[in-house]
Amino acid sequence: MSVFNQSRSRIIRFIFIVAFVVIVVQLFYLQVISGKYQQLARDNAVFAKVVYPERGIIFDRNGKAILNNTIIYDLMVTPAEVKGLDTLEFCRLIGMDTVEFNKRILEAKFKNTAVRPSVFKGLLTKEMQARFEENSWKYPGFNLVERPLRSYSYNAAAHILGYIREADTKDIENSGNFYRQGDFIGKTGLESYYEKVLMGQRGVQHMIKDNKNRLVGHFENGAYDTASVAGRGLRTYIDIELQQMAEQLMANKVGGLVAIDPKTGGILAMVSGPNYNPNDLTGPDGSKNYSKMVLDVTGPMLNRAIGGRYEPGSTFKPLGALVALNEGVITPSYGYPCGGRYTLCGHGKPACTHAGGGHAANVRLSIANSCNAYYAHVYRLTVDNPKYGNVKNGYLHWKEYMNTFGLGVRLGLDLPNENPGLIPDTSVYNKENANRWTSCTNLTLGIGQDKMLTTPLQMANAMCIIANKGYYYTPHFVEKIDGETDEDSSLMKKFRVKHDVLTHIPDTAFSAVIEGMNDVVKFGTARIAQIPGIDVCAKTGTAENYTILDGRRIKLPNNSMFVSFAPKDNPKIAIAVFVQNAGFGATWAGPISRILLEKFLNDTLMTKSKADLERISKANLMPAYFKRLQYKEDSIRSYKWFQTTKDSTYIRKYTTGVFPEKSKPAKKNPVRKPNEILAVLPERTNYLATGKSPQA
């Protein structure tokens, strides 16, 4: 048969070749020219899995690990692999009913699909974990995944060490997206301040994933992976035994306690009452406990040692003396004829516990007897010093002294959220007194009252300055960082600088004050702090205080304060103790200080101290009004909850049953300047009282 038409065969060949060329061109474009597909493929198939390093460990001064890592287990489930499961038995094993079981399996499928593992039950208890491990072969599709957890080996130092939690959106934003959802970050305490050191360096594993996001192996055999570097340890000054004892003493009390080694500025112990067990925030019940504590009106999360603001009262007097001595307005032998009250301002205030007998014949005696009139007068002499022309200039000078003593400014210790306290500026007095005021206006600043507010830390640091005769190191916890880098050193630099702030004050002035404080213990108000064989220097303080509750001003028991250092000639420890609403300075804060001094300096306790330890740690000095306050806060919250959600679960217990009585008003004490009182209190906890008119 003849060939029909050769040209048609050519056309068909041509069609074949055109198709071939078109495909080759498109392939060339996809594979060679356009680079985007490589990246897309990578995004598709490579998952950068973050490997979390172990967080650094925190040690006390004796090398004991006080914050360590432990491992707890999450029970994971891969729903597609769950086969032939005896659901009933399994539920009994992990303590769950079958309804809940089915719900969780559904949830897992919904969240992560059936083929990928998701958390079935987080943070198993040890017992549950052991039970599961024994029987795990019976439960395909379930497995345990390790999760590192912080563990506080001594159940102590919660406020110092702080805690970690999942980073919230703000943390993530602030870190420039360094942290990601689900990362843990130090939220308070040393965990927060030394976050960079403790967290270590995250590693990355590039894992290949399949179309269902299951990880199936290392990408390019791990060529791009980086190993994680464990966080470095912190060596602190903390004496964990001292810390534990201090916490025992402050149990069920509101207040703050700070113990510092004056020679180094190293903080030996720091307690804020009420306290909490740091291990409560980790582990299975962590979140529950956290929210409970956040809503507690006693403020267990607030570190009162650095965040509580108290009128220092009489404990301030040694500082007043030093300023006046240095300014030359008095000499160590300066005396004031106190007759029981201060009369030079015309209103006979402040009153004094002693009258006559030359109880304020010189500086040393005035401290030992804590003469209010003497220090009111000394304050006036200081600010009215003719050298400065007028009271405002004089006041500014006095304020500068206060700031060099570390009052009214942040000291900058290695914990976040330090409160600067308050030494008011002249503008405050100008405003309140229409620009016309004299040293009589704020006379009680001389005895640590008026608008002056300090934190326990500031007072402890002030004691260090006196003990050291003029210098101090910024108080801090961390002595050194394991494997310290240059970056760490710059972080630590400010704690290693000696601040020679007041070394120009003559030795005679210091001696007069120190001897006076020694006399306080020997013959004065702080005889309770005597320790045989050790020269203790101390000063007591007591402050009245009020709070406002149910629209009435109520008087609360006095705040008890005690500052001290010892031994006199070679000071090794300075302590400031503030106990709210505890009564007289010497009854609670005094013995607490003594026990701690003994513990630190002698490492044993006298029989008397052992008894005191027993007595004090059992004493509950929580102010009664907290109960009423808690009741109010809770009921208001549940009412609001009811209003927004129409869910009456919470409010029901407030609409029925008994509830705490309203507090009794203080006698004839209407609210005079509620705003003023509230204004000076720390935020959110503004009902946590401060002191008024100290004595002795």
Place this chain on the structure above:
Amino acid sequence: MRQQQPAISKGIDWSLAWIYLLLVAIGLTAIFAATYKEGDPVLQSFLGFKTDYSKQFYFFLFSFVLGFFILLTDSKFFSATANLLYAIGILMLLVVFPFHSPIKGTESIIKLGAFNFQPAELCKIFVALALAKYLSRPDTDFTKTRAQLIAAGIALFPAALTILQSETGLALVYFSFFLVMYREGLPSAILVIGFSAAVLIVATLLVEKLTLAIILTGLALLVIYFTRRQWKRRTALLTQIIFIWLICVGIQFFAVPMAFKKVLKLYQVERIYSTVGIDVPAEYMEAHLEEIAKNKDKKKDIDYNVRQSKIAIGSGGFFGKGLLSATQTRYDFVPEQRTDFIFCTVGEGFGFAGSFVLLTLYIILLLRMITIAERQRSTFSRAYAYGVAAVIFFHMAINIAMTIGLAPVIGIPLPFISYGGTSLLTFTIMLFILIRLDADRQMVLR
């Protein structure tokens, strides 16, 4: 022709055989790469008939043995039994309707023991033979429209049955037989009309239909204006132009929308539109509300396959990632990657270089087939050769074009490469019959 010792190897075109073996080897490698899991013992699982690559290997052995037997068969057998085989093929297609196995999405598969058997695939051989037989009949005058219609009927009847089995892709393959008819004398005008229709339909997808109607009208007016001297002499021309204009507007304004609304399923409309890269217009979506409602809980992004396939191929780069380092295909990102999307494995694993080699093998195979076709003395052999070339070309071009986003997703396998026993068997038989016929190219078959 007859010699004393007839060797099978006599007259055999070895180039086809070698290319065939190469393609099958590439196919096995690609299936291996797509389905191998780390840690499997390679040799054991290759022989174990458990894994896909092992199964494909046995399919190949079986096909190869069958091919060997074909080479032993007398060429006359094929021309003699062509019509019978066609009848059997149709019967098989009909048998599928009551006996198809309950596999989702298709009604074209019969289960024979452990094997899934797809007659629609196999039927291509019989159509190629029957068409060749019809065209080579001495009393067929292919210049007559009647003969052309019968030939088209032979090719499209199985296609119609296949569409009824929800295998639109396989059915479209039968249109490739028009290439055979073209070679055997179908008027060129049909090719031109076919091409124009394709352009018109693509234009319908891209341009809003009213705008397109105006453009077409404008074009028609222009043609009328420029040909005014001619139609003034011959009024029939004017009528023709207006008639063509009417048909075009009819297609784009009524026929295509009608097809998209009533004939095609929504997923098909979506696939077609995703190829040209635009969303399905609202009016077509509205026409398929029922289907949308039915499938609303299994919403899978229609683009997914093509996008993943393009990513896989594109990420291969020039030299590819290497056989087992291809992340996209190894970890199941591309659906159907051992069957219809097998080209992704080649593209990702061996890059542009590898893809080019594969395509070159195909084009050599196809051009060689044309050469072989043209050297046949008998029309039967030539038409059959064209039939085989056309089917392989259609499969290859459409399959690869769909993996790289040039054609809508039509589920047809890549010849010799894709996993699938029926497919491999079909193409092997087709090819070996061609080799057998070619060996006897001096003989005139009827």
